[in-house]
Amino acid sequence: MKRLVIAEKPSVAQSIAKVLDCTGRQDGYLESDDYLVSWCVGHLVELAEPESYDGKYEIWKREDLPIIPENYQYQVASATKKQFRILKDLMHRSDVDAVVNACDAGREGELIFRLVYEEAGCNKKMMRLWISSMEDEAIRSGFEHLESGEKYDSLYEAALCRERADWLVGINATRLYTTVYGQILNVGRVMTPTLALVVQRDKDIKAFTPEDIFTLILRTEAGDLVSKKFKDREEAKALLEKCMLSGKVTITKAEKKEKQEKAPALFDLTTLQREANKKYGFTAQQTLDYTQSLYEKKLVTYPRTDSRYLTDDMEASLPLFLENAEKVSGCKPTEETNFRYVINSRKVTDHHAIIPTVTAGKADIASLPSGEQAILRLIAVRLLEAVSAPCVYAEAVLEGECAGEVFTAKGKAVVDPGWKDVAKVLEKKKTGSDDSGLVLSAEFDTGEEISFGQAGVKAGKTTPPKAYTEDTLLSAMENAGSDEIPDEAERKGLGTPATRASIIEKLVRIGFIERKGDKKTKYLMPTRKGEALIGIVPESIQSASMTAEWERKLLEIEREQYQADQFLGEITEYIQNLIEENRDISESQNRMQSMYEPVGICPCCGKSVIEKSKGFFCESNECKFALWKENRFFESMSKKITRSVAEQLLSKKKAKLKGCKSAKTGKTYDCFVTMEVNDSGYPQFGLEFDKKRHVER
Numbered sequence: 235m236k237r238l239v240i241a242e243k244p245s246v247a248q249s250i251a252k253v254l255d256c257t258g259r260q261d262g263y264l265e266s267d268d269y270l271v272s273w274c275v276g277h278l279v280e281l282a283e284p285e286s287y288d289g290k291y292e293i294w295k296r297e298d299l300p301i302i303p304e305n306y307q308y309q310v311a312s313a314t315k316k317q318f319r320i321l322k323d324l325m326h327r328s329d330v331d332a333v334v335n336a337c338d339a340g341r342e343g344e345l346i347f348r349l350v351y352e353e354a355g356c357n358k359k360m361m362r363l364w365i366s367s368m369e370d371e372a373i374r375s376g377f378e379h380l381e382s383g384e385k386y387d388s389l390y391e392a393a394l395c396r397e398r399a400d401w402l403v404g405i406n407a408t409r410l411y412t413t414v415y416g417q418i419l420n421v422g423r424v425m426t427p428t429l430a431l432v433v434q435r436d437k438d439i440k441a442f443t444p445e446d447i448f449t450l451i452l453r454t455e456a457g458d459l460v461s462k463k464f465k466d467r468e469e470a471k472a473l474l475e476k477c478m479l480s481g482k483v484t485i486t487k488a489e490k491k492e493k494q495e496k497a498p499a500l501f502d503l504t505t506l507q508r509e510a511n512k513k514y515g516f517t518a519q520q521t522l523d524y525t526q527s528l529y530e531k532k533l534v535t536y537p538r539t540d541s542r543y544l545t546d547d548m549e550a551s552l553p554l555f556l557e558n559a560e561k562v563s564g565c566k567p568t569e570e571t572n573f574r575y576v577i578n579s580r581k582v583t584d585h586h587a588i589i590p591t592v593t594a595g596k597a598d599i600a601s602l603p604s605g606e607q608a609i610l611r612l613i614a615v616r617l618l619e620a621v622s623a624p625c626v627y628a629e630a631v632l633e634g635e636c637a638g639e640v641f642t643a644k645g646k647a648v649v650d651p652g653w654k655d656v657a658k659v660l661e662k663k664k665t666g667s668d669d670s671g672l673v674l675s676a677e678f679d680t681g682e683e684i685s686f687g688q689a690g691v692k693a694g695k696t697t698p699p700k701a702y703t704e705d706t707l708l709s710a711m712e713n714a715g716s717d718e719i720p721d722e723a724e725r726k727g728l729g730t731p732a733t734r735a736s737i738i739e740k741l742v743r744i745g746f747i748e749r750k751g752d753k754k755t756k757y758l759m760p761t762r763k764g765e766a767l768i769g770i771v772p773e774s775i776q777s778a779s780m781t782a783e784w785e786r787k788l789l790e791i792e793r794e795q796y797q798a799d800q801f802l803g804e805i806t807e808y809i810q811n812l813i814e815e816n817r818d819i820s821e822s823q824n825r826m827q828s829m830y831e832p833v834g835i836c837p838c839c840g841k842s843v844i845e846k847s848k849g850f851f852c853e854s855n856e857c858k859f860a861l862w863k864e865n866r867f868f869e870s871m872s873k874k875i876t877r878s879v880a881e882q883l884l885s886k887k888k889a890k891l892k893g894c895k896s897a898k899t900g901k902t903y904d905c906f907v908t909m910e911v912n913d914s915g916y917p918q919f920g921l922e923f924d925k926k927r928h929v930e931r
């Protein structure tokens with residue numbers, strides 16, 4: 235009899251087949267005397283669309299909501315029907331006695347396999363391959379210790395709940411807001427709270443008014459002693475005069491302490507994505523893609539982890555991992571190392587932190603794409619830093635009094651850089667650059683008086699909050715709602731490490747947020763549409779705490795501490811309430827329109843003209859004025875009506891068009907388009923050419 239092994243994708247199946255000596259190529263699978271190895275292609279089986287339950291759902295109508303299936307239907311994704319057929323046939327082969335789930339060892343991998351198994355009507359023995367590395371040795375050992383499939387039943391339950399909850403919220407809320415506001419408005423369980431974070435930050439920035447602040451500085455032999463911040467320049471000046479009369483500071487506190495700063499812990503996916511964004515400007519998705527590719531090339535361990543530690547049994551092989559990390563990065567750990575910094579089984583749930591594999595030490599790094607090289611080096615350096623000695627520095631605090639006011643100075647000097655020197659060879663950065671050793675050079679006693687020569691008032695301004703980068707947004711997602719979640723809950727925040735990147739990408743793709751800035755630092759800003767959506771959806775959909783609460787319950791389902799039925803019941807109730815609350819919003823009192831910044835004034839009735847997805851429309855329901863983005867007159871010049879063209883047409887009845895291209899002759903030219911509005915309110919367009927240019931031709 236044979237065992238059928240199913241991997242998540244073809245490349246992973248190849249690696250597994252190689253270890254199992256399963257080399258006979260067939261259509262869609264590999265075969266040997268003992269094994270059949272095949273693969274899924276992403277989610278082969280997915281939840282059916284609403285119209286599969288009832289044909290009437292094909293047209294989106296508010297009165298049909300909520301859509302809550304009693305029995306969930308699944309369908310085979312149309313693009314991958316053939317591969318599903320192959321898997322189904324293999325499962326039913328009479329010489330197959332067991333099926334091994336070798337999909338990624340996590341919630342999504344469990345779901346991908348189980349849905350195929352169920353949909354194919356398979357009832358053969360189910361086993362689970364659970365590994366954290368794609369290296370041959372890890373695969374071999376994984377097959378020697380295959381687990382029973384049933385052990386992961388609760389993980390499957392949690393995965394089903396996650397998928398159904400997302401479907402219920404996504405389908406119902408998206409259809410609700412789309413039908414109310416007359417344009418596609420994607421709403422999602424995790425996506426919308428994430429958008430809300432970005433919109434709120436943008437509001438905070440816009441609402442910010444910088445305030446003047448003044449500090450008084452006394453320049454002494456011990457360094458600059460600084461006063462508290464004053465809002466009033468005159469107050470600071472008055473103090474300066476008093477200080478100048480005295481000319482002396484009395485020391486009230488002089489402290490010098492040696493402190494240690496431990497190296498940061500190893501990378502989980504989120505901290506790796508944040509670091510790579512800070513260092514190289516990679517998006518969260520890019521970092522995930524590079525790391526996944528490195529994983530499949532057997533160069534790093536499993537990427538979708540939320541642990542920053544290694545398991546106790548890895549301690550023995552740690553010297554070997556370090557040796558390979560040195561080869562990969564060209565860096566060395568400090569002379570003294572401590573493995574206890576990185577080993578902690580209690581802080582590892584499914585997978586340990588991401589580290590370079592032993593294979594990585596032998597790999598030809600230079601042949602990898604540059605993004606992968608950068609990520610691999612980052613992971614290797616972090617391992618070396620994490621086991622290295624702490625950075626030791628001396629910190630001095632000096633406090634003095636002058637004219638009844640307290641002045642302070644702080645100084646820091648590195649005594650032993652420790653882990654901070656590990657990456658020195660790569661960064662060419664001088665260590666101890668954060669030194670401000672001034673105060674440290676001299677010793678002072680309390681009560682001692684020191685004189686100062688110069689003194690002055692320094693003017694500054696308070697600074698606004700910063701727009702999110704991918705780095706800071708990931709951090710905000712991770713910590714969102716954490717106030718409401720008990721500390722012992724390990725997984726917090728919006729989404730999981732595995733899904734955060736795709737949520738940011740989706741928000742960009744559907745036009746709710748956009749990336750702005752230079753190549754190195756890109757800020758995530760809300761679009762007008764994104765802002766408007768947050769203006770209309772209720773607090774419960776945009777609040778992080780509800781999503782965080784659901785995420786916590788999913789984890790409890792995984793651990794058999796919560797019932798799946800109860801969870802889905804709560805989601806259903808929530809959806810029903812949402813639809814009920816919005817029953818009375820009429821489509822005419824369209825709050826969203828007024829959220830949009832008007833494009834200009836309507837030439838027919840004088841009300842505002844608003845941008846929608848297909849064009850620019852008068853906000854009044856009685857008025858028919860419209861400028862459609864796709865317009866035949868403009869199309870004849872290979873142009874569309876953009877926002878800027880609409881603005882010009884409304885304000886000046888005339889817009890300049892550059893680089894028009896004649897559909898007939900292919901010639902390019904610049905021109906002016908004029909607009910007249912006829913009695914029925916329809917715009918009529920005309921052409922004008924720049925007179926000077928015309929003469930020159």
Ligand SMILES: [Zn+2]
Pocket residue numbers: 836837838839840841852853854857858859
């Ligand atoms: Zn109008």
